[in-house]
Amino acid sequence: MKIVFLGTPQIAVPSLQYFIEKQNIEVLAVITQPDRPSGRGKKLTPPPVKVLAQENNLDVYQPLSIKKDEELISKLKDMHADVFITVAFGQILSQEVLDIPRLGVINLHASLLPKYRGPNPIQWAIINGDKVTGVTTMLSTIGVDEGPMLIKKEIEIDNNMNSEQLAQEISTIGPQVLYDSIIGLNNKSITPEPQVHENATYAKKLKKDDSAINWTEDSITIHNKIRGMHPWPGTYTLIGDLKVKIIESEVKNKENVKNADPGEIVGIIKSGVEVATGDSILVVKQVHPPGKKVMDAASWCNGARINTGDKFQ
Secondary structure, rough: EEEEEOOHHHHHHHHHHHHHHHOOOEEEEEEEEOEEEEEOOOOOEEEHHHHHHHHHOOOOOOOOOOHHHHHHHHHHHHHHOOOOEEEEOOOOOHHHHHHHHOOEEEEHHHHHHOOOOOOOOOHHHHHHOEEEEEEEEEOOOOOOOOOOOEEEEEEEEOOOOOOHHHHEEEEHHHHHHHHHHHHHHHHHOOOOOOOOOOOOOOOOOOOHHEEOOOOOHHHHHHHHHEEEEEEEEOEEEEEEEEEEEEEEEEEEEEEEEOOOOEEEEEEEEEOOOEEEOOOEEEEEEEEOOOOOOEEEEHHHHHHHHOOOOOOOO
8 A cells, every 4th residue: 555644743653653664555755844943942843754754764745835836746646645644734635635545535633523623632622621532534525624434443531631641642543543444445344434514513723822720710620721731832820920831730629718719829738739719729730930840839839939828810
C-alpha cells in the first residue's frame, strides 16, 4: 500500500513512525505545515513530523496552503498513492486533493464522532468532564469532520487526566486504528458509516483569552478546566499583580469554609494550597510563577510569603 502522510504536531509522530516501520506500507511523501517561530527567541522551528520524516530520508513538502499549491497537487497526482493519511495536519483539503488517492483520504480524529468535530476535541472532552472519549477514523470530505466513519475506539478519561496525557493515549492507539482502516477499506471488510449530523457537536478552538480561572465556579468545573487546558493554552489566576499559571489541581470532598470568598486561600497544606470556590475547596497542587520553574504550590506560597486569607482573583 502506497500512502502520503499529512500531519504536523507531536501527536501525529507515532502514526508516521508506525507506517515507516510497516513492511507492507510505503510512505511516498510527507506533507506538513511550514516551520514556525517558537520559544522566547522566536527561533524558526520545524514541526515534529518534519523532523521524523527527514531523519528517515522522506520527501517533505510544506505548503502555506495545500489547496492553492498547484505544483504540489500535480506532484501528488503523479505519485499514484493508494491513500492519503491525515493526523492533525492543520489545513483544509480541497475536493481536488481529496480525489487524488485511489481509496480517498483517511483522517484520524480525536473524538467519538459526530461528537466534538473541530480543532480541540481532546481539550473539550476533559473541560466538559466526559468520562469516555476516543478516536474515529473517517473518509475526509469537504465538510470539516463530516465524512463517513470507518472505525471507532473508546478511551476512558481518568478524573485527573490532563489533555497532554490524553493526547499521548490517543497517539498510542491511533496508528493501529489507522492501519486497520486502510486494510479494511482496501479489502472491503469495512463499510463507511455516514455520520448522524443532527447529533454533531463542535469543539471550538481555544484561545489564550479563555485561560483565566473564575473562582466563583464550582470546584469540579475549575479542576476540569485546569487539566483540560494543560499544557495549552493553560490556565492562570492573579494574586496582587502576579499572574500565576495553574498546572495541577485536585478536588477534595470537603465543604466550603464558612465566610470564605471564592478565590480565598483557606489552607496551605503539604499537598498544596486549599482555595475556596463557588461550592467547596479546590487544592492547587502545582503552579508556574512568572520567571520561575513549575513548582509545588505550597513551596511557592511559603517562598512568596503568601498566607491563608490572601485571595486569588
